[in-house]
Amino acid sequence: MCALLWLAVIDVRExxxxxxxxxxxxxxxxVDAAIVRMPGASLLAHTLLAxxxxxxxxxxxxxxxxxxxDxxxxxxxxxxxxxxxxxxxxxxxxxxxxxVSCVSLATRRLDATQRSATRRVLALFSSRRGVPYGVALALGGGTTIVLPALLPLLTR
Incomplete structure (x- = not known):
């Protein structure tokens, strides 16, 4: 999950x-598939989907x-x-x-030279530079990757 969050930051910045x-x-x-001994059929299904x-x-x-x-x-x-x-x-x-797209559109007129730190951060999302869709992939995908592993811990 940390690598995905780092990718989201890179996508917003660069x-x-x-x-x-x-x-x-x-x-x-x-590596995870090998550790959990994922059956070959499941590994194939994951790979074909990808x-x-x-x-x-x-x-x-x-x-x-x-x-x-992306x-x-x-x-x-x-x-x-x-x-x-x-x-x-x-x-x-x-x-x-x-x-993310809505924020990118709403901030399209902001630039990185804003005085306010909040506005400078929001300017990073500006759609003038393209929409950082890697943020959605990292956060949405990361959540669905991590959440199933956390559910047993949360239901104790």
Missing amino acids: RRLPTRIVLAIGALFL CGVFAICALLFAARMLGGG AKLAAIIFLWTGPALSLPTLCLISVIGTL
Whole structure:
């Protein structure tokens, strides 16, 4: 989750998602799958879902509707969540993405030279630089990755 939060910060600041970090998150899925001894059929289902998401996102990238880093991160998020959590993941990412887009549109006239620290931070979200959709992917995806592991602890 920390790596995903770091990606969100990088996306807000620089409007890019470093491939090395995205691939490291994907590699951690393979480590986790080995530790929990994920059955081969489940591993295949997770992988096929990630490939399908990447194919769809690649088309969106080709149409200039999504960034390349966002396409890679979306595939990795769905690799982690798998088919069972794909719909909740998509819904949560969509809701957070809508909020991020609204903030980006609302702050489009702000710039980084604002006197107020709050306005300078909000200016980082300005849609003039593009919408940092990696924030929605990181927060929505990270929540659906971590929450199932936390539920048993919260219901004690």
